């Protein structure tokens with residue numbers, strides 16, 4: 369009897385000393401459920417669902433390296449050692465239940481502090497932040513606001529840039545102490561590092577501005593600094609906006625160059641997103657269709673020779689499997705579809721293998737579901753006969 373080949377989406381992938389049991393990653397998704405950066409019960413249940421749902425790797429939402437530069441007031445944080453135990457609880461749960469856990473490190477730069485989407489998603493006003501006594505700051509390469517709704521950020525001095533580099537290093541050490549398997553650096557969506565990359569946001573005339581090499585300097589330095597302290601057996605991912613969507617902005621060719629250099633610094637996966645630099649790019653020039661960012665992952669993978677993660681409106685197992693089978697990406701990240709159905713990876717296993725059992729489910733659930741299956745079949749057959 370010949371063995372049925374494993375569908376590519378379900379095949380394992382080893383990156384350094386970590387093996388992902390399949391190619392399915394849960395994409396970072398802000399929850400606005402933290403308290404002073406501390407993980408709460410919400411996070412354990414929210415991320416725990418994805419662990420039980422069969423994903424190989426669950427990435428946290430953007431987790432702030434600095435208290436004053438969160439995406440939202442209630443973001444997860446990693447700016448103090450006190451945050452480690454809450455994050456460790458998430459990683460421990462993942463490890464006890466067959467998944468890897470990663471943390472996405474972020475500094476939100478000139479787009480710090482916005483409302484949750486269900487409150488409108490707008491930039492919070494300085495007066496309101498002050499009134500709430502929040503320690504906040506909007507900083508950027510240059511004093512240019514992301515759009516009219518945002519306040520004008522402070523242009524960073526070299527000393528302040530150095531301090532932000534150190535914040536990333538301290539955060540990486542804490543992520544390791546929390547038992548995280550993967551670190552993802554958030555260099556996309558118009559946040560701090562993305563704003564350094566884009567000629568639309570970065571008008572500096574020092575070593576961090578001007579030519580592309582200079583605009584890439586901060587990204588490369590942070591990757592290098594972090595790689596130096598992040599254990600050699602743990603993978604490092606970088607999320608990029610492969611095109612920022614702005615006219616005359618950062619484009620795919622720039623991304624390929626940066627990806628090559630990040631790879632040389634020891635980055636293992638480029639997570640290929642897009643947009644977010646400004647209001648102009650929130651409604652990005654990139655047309656939104658099924659898998660609309662997959663071509664970015666494909667090109668970066670082919671031309672920079674680095675593994676990629678595809679993300680964005682990937683909704684069916686067949687679509688995801690075709691991305692991996694076609695050599696367009698090494699991993700797929702699932703966001704909203706996993707909110708709709710945290711068991712998406714386990715269902716994908718069933719759909720793609722045609723298996724009747726529930727082996728991809730946790731045994732506490734799968735054993736019962738498998739046992740029920742013949743009963744359901746019999747009941748359906750009886751119904752059909754009536």
Ligand SMILES: Cc1cc2nc3c(=O)[nH]c(=O)nc-3n(C[C@H](O)[C@H](O)[C@H](O)COP(=O)(O)O)c2cc1C
Nearest residue numbers: 395396397398429430679680681682702703704705
């Ligand atoms: C609720 C929500 C929160 C998000 N927060 C983040 C985030 O913290 N960091 C990030 O890089 N992307 C974030 N994103 C973008 C997702 O990671 C993903 O790239 C995007 O939703 C497209 O994938 P999808 O079509 O599978 O949802 C968020 C998306 C959603 C829906």
